[in-house]
Amino acid sequence: MQRHLLSLLIVLVSLFIAACETTGGGGGDPMQLEYRRLSIASEPPGNYFVGRRFHLSQRHFWGYVRRPGESWDQSKLVVINEKFAKQPDRYPEIPSGDGPAYGSDHNREYRLWGYFSGRRVYDPNSDLMLPEFVLQRYELKNESPGWLFKPNEKFNGQYLLRDEPSARPGARF
Numbered sequence: 001m002q003r004h005l006l007s008l009l010i011v012l013v014s015l016f017i018a019a020c021e022t023t024g025g026g027g028g029d030p031m032q033l034e035y036r037r038l039s040i041a042s043e044p045p046g047n048y049f050v051g052r053r054f055h056l057s058q059r060h061f062w063g064y065v066r067r068p069g070e071s072w073d074q075s076k077l078v079v080i081n082e083k084f085a086k087q088p089d090r091y092p093e094i095p096s097g098d099g100p101a102y103g104s105d106h107n108r109e110y111r112l113w114g115y116f117s118g119r120r121v122y123d124p125n126s127d128l129m130l131p132e133f134v135l136q137r138y139e140l141k142n143e144s145p146g147w148l149f150k151p152n153e154k155f156n157g158q159y160l161l162r163d164e165p166s167a168r169p170g171a172r173f
Contacts, residue, residue, distance in 0.1 A: 032151040043068040049112040049133075050141065051078075052148055053088070055103030057157060059126045062087055064148065065112060065133055072148055077164050078133040079121040084114070085135045107155070109142040128167040 043050070045068055052072070054063035066075035080087045089105040114136040120129040147153050153161050 029151045032147075037071070040071060041069060045069060047113070049114070051110045051112045051133075051138070052145070053103075053105045053108050053110070054148070054160075055106040056126070056160070057103070058093075060123045061126060061128065061130050062133070076116075076131050076133075077128070077160070077167060078116075079123060079130045081117060081121075081132050081134040083134060085137050087135060088138055088140070107145065107148075108140060109145040110138045111141050113137045122169070127169065128164060129169050130164075130167050 048068065049065050050068055051065045052063050052075070054061075054077070060079060061077055062080040063078070064072060064075040065078050066072060082090070088108070088110060089100070089102060091100045091102045091104060093102045095101040112133070112135060114134045117132045117134050119132045121132045122129050149161050155161070
């Protein structure tokens, strides 16, 4: 009962904050940032991860993965191991005809079940050594969740939205 009241309170505060949002930017509109923080804080705990697909052409990393309740700043850019389950958009990189292509689910948010293997995997196209996430299953959480790290971020399809210094070859975790 108390958990439902807390969830209701968070939703009401979130709606209030969303109604008060400004269109200002600067990368960190406090209202939008607080709304995001409250939204993430209201995620139910559990034995799953939250993943945001982040596709750049000719790269083989999958996207960002975090634990429920953690901010996206704590997420890790990962390579998916498909030993148990195929990643959500397992389509050809160069489709034939009008079918969907690899990366067509860019910016979708998923609940992921699986685990970090402890290995780092090299993606030669991005020159990054990334954590390997072993996917066991997934479900779509949000088809269009908006910005990932900052309210004013602009995706251009060529670059990451943040530097990944721990992913450079030779870097230590």
